[in-house]
Amino acid sequence: MVTTALDARRARRIAEQVPDPELPMLTLADLGVLREVSLEPDGTVVASLTPTYSGCPAMAEMRAGVAARLQAAGYPRVEIRTVLDPPWTSDWITPDGRRKLAEHGIAPPGAAPARAAGPVPLVLSPTRRSVPCPRCGHPDTEETSRFGATSCKALWRCLACHEPFEYVKEI
């Protein structure tokens, strides 16, 4: 079988369109978990995925989703690889992904904290972070819980329109 650069790009485009199981408004590419797609000379598509959090229960679904889409598109041989290094960061969510999150009422993350080598400092004073309400845009919001319905989200509420909303945490 002869593979071409065009085939490789097509395989990549197909894998990129697979929706995230937990945030289906995002593709795996938007979320930054699809790290690499390549086409081997024998026609095998190799797709590399990285988990968002160690306990992300959606990894198996992501693998199955990528394999199923590629197979349906005419690539019978698909190999999915897990990549742990470098660890996923919310900074990898694409600008498109951030826009889609906001459109669906989920506040996108700010920049992930830069981490120096050595012990991780403990900050006890409340960190003031401005997260505008994704519904009404008002800046007056507060965190209700740092943990939400999925590992990657926190719970917030808007003090102006009183709506609760989710917020993708910086990590």
Add this chain to the structure above:
Amino acid sequence: MSDDHVYMTLAEGHEDDTRWAYGTGFEDPLHGVDAAVPDGVDAGELAALCVTLADDALVSAQRLAEWTTRAPELEEEVALANIGLDLLGQARLLYSRAGQVDGTGRDEDAYAYFRDAGEFRNVRLAELPNGDFAFSIVRLLVFAAWRLAHFERLTAHRDPVLAAIAAKGVKELAYHRQYAAEWAVRLGDGTDESRRRTRRALEQVAPYLGELFTAYDVRDEVVAVLRRVTEAAGLPMPVYRPLPGSGRTGEHTGHLAPLLAELQGVARAHPEATW
């Protein structure tokens, strides 16, 4: 084939529908990761280290999950369950790494479900019953601070898989420690009752601190965190009175076996089930 329903796509791989109730044969979480052990790394020692770190996480995850439907508020229940889920994920990766390198080829389930209490190497702090919310928070503070300090050092481990698991874990554990530290300050600096209970919790964890500081030199860092938090909460530092024995050598309290009975019951009753 409908990938609009990814969960159904998963199920299609299984001929026997009756197994659906147990899950869908989850793949190795290290699927496709290069399993080679670098030259100069002792595979037996690496496997043993991965198992101890995984046991700490699995047993803690089980205790945290016990708070589900019992926490003071829904938000705390969600938080404790999320922290448990992170730890469970770390345990799965670490057991899988152990199975790759110890020569037995065991999968994560073999370690989690088919070992008895005497074979577990978790620290005893992790297996103590949840007690009240104050005890669970204080225990989580100590555990997360210790594990974070330990994992931060492990990011430089010569085994690239363990180093990568640790680098991922550091980000999660920083959130866990932050959550527990903020609650400990709030409880210590709260009502007379919350203060009394938090103070008691610090006394209750004190005998189990000694066990945490044997393998790596993380004691100073953990003690510094505890000092910061207790000062902010207006609480006394726990007095350091190590108990003899160690979970690291398989000497556990009587609380581990019942915890494992609940954790392992279904898997042992249906050893052929696909998860």
